[in-house]
Amino acid sequence: MIYQPTKDKISQLMQAYQQLSKGNTKALHTIAMNELPEMVYNSNAIENSTLTLKDTEEILVYHQIKKDYNLREVYEVKNLAKITEKLLKTPNQKLTIELILSLHTILLSGIKDHRAGRFRSGKERVQVWTHLGANPAFVNELMYKLVHQYHAHTDRYFLDNIAYFHAEFESIHPFCDGNGRMGRLLINQQLMKLGYPPIIIPNKSKKSAYYPLFDHYTTTNTYDGFTAMLALLLLEALHKRITILTAKRLITVHQRAQQHSKNVNTYLNKAKRQTIPAFRMREKWMISTDFND
Numbered sequence: 564m565i566y567q568p569t570k571d572k573i574s575q576l577m578q579a580y581q582q583l584s585k586g587n588t589k590a591l592h593t594i595a596m597n598e599l600p601e602m603v604y605n606s607n608a609i610e611n612s613t614l615t616l617k618d619t620e621e622i623l624v625y626h627q628i629k630k631d632y633n634l635r636e637v638y639e640v641k642n643l644a645k646i647t648e649k650l651l652k653t654p655n656q657k658l659t660i661e662l663i664l665s666l667h668t669i670l671l672s673g674i675k676d677h678r679a680g681r682f683r684s685g686k687e688r689v690q691v692w693t694h695l696g697a698n699p700a701f702v703n704e705l706m707y708k709l710v711h712q713y714h715a716h717t718d719r720y721f722l723d724n725i726a727y728f729h730a731e732f733e734s735i736h737p738f739c740d741g742n743g744r745m746g747r748l749l750i751n752q753q754l755m756k757l758g759y760p761p762i763i764i765p766n767k768s769k770k771s772a773y774y775p776l777f778d779h780y781t782t783t784n785t786y787d788g789f790t791a792m793l794a795l796l797l798l799e800a801l802h803k804r805i806t807i808l809t810a811k812r813l814i815t816v817h818q819r820a821q822q823h824s825k826n827v828n829t830y831l832n833k834a835k836r837q838t839i840p841a842f843r844m845r846e847k848w849m850i851s852t853d854f855n856d
Contacts, residue, residue: 594803599648603644605765606744613633639744642673671741684699694734697734733746759800762796767846795837811852817831
């Protein structure tokens with residue numbers, strides 16, 4: 564659950580973002596493409612990929628594939644990047660079962676083609692840790708119902724709607740493989756359809772700030788933790804774009820604290836809570852040199 568001040572802050576930043584977007588389409592696309600390796604790296608790392616951010620950048624930016632790279636993980640990088648670019652180019656697509664299946668086809672291309680682009684069926688059961696995915700006999704029905712509910716709940720706050728969809732999608736676990744990556748892709752599809760920028764769910768905090776939310780949902784059927792997580796990450800994504808488009812220069816939050824004789828940890832905590840307009844780039848918290856607190 565998030566309170567009205569947070570909703571107001573998102574609304575205010577969104578208005579500023581929309582104003583800056585006018586005439587800056589190319590710049591915003593450049594920002595999105597610049598963070599593409601980070602987005603791909605984090606989503607894959609959450610699924611325990613062994614490739615680092617540097618490895619991911621070498622594959623996507625420099626088109627270099629080392630002999631010791633796991634071939635499946637290389638496909639995972641390329642496929643996830645391909646889908647993300649596709650969503651960036653066509654942000655106005657409506658969320659449908661057909662879209663979900665088409666994206667999943669790309670996600671597992673060259674990895675598990677026989678399982679790509681279709682929901683689980685027959686005896687295809689899945690288990691993640693202690694959680695057992697939905698009975699495959701009902702997956703198709705549950706997914707159609709979920710998509711319908713997402714579009715029907717127009718009275719819900721948009722982040723509540725996306726949070727519920729993500730929690731339920733992962734609870735159903737509709738695919739034999741690729742559920743986590745698909746779930747995070749769909750968050751960004753939903754955000755961009757509404758005009759918001761995409762977010763990055765960080766791998767570093769998955770055990771403390773992401774995985775526990777799924778356990779909480781399965782035991783309490785409440786998804787407010789996901790809403791709170793999405794709100795922080797969306798504030799960060801908005802702060803990032805607004806700052807890059809308006810700032811003279813960027814520095815690390817660490818440098819900013821040192822320059823003003825402030826406690827670094829205090830500044831980092833403010834960045835994590837998004838009470839200052841800081842954002843992460845290549846796993847470092849950044850801020851404008853013009854920022855005054």
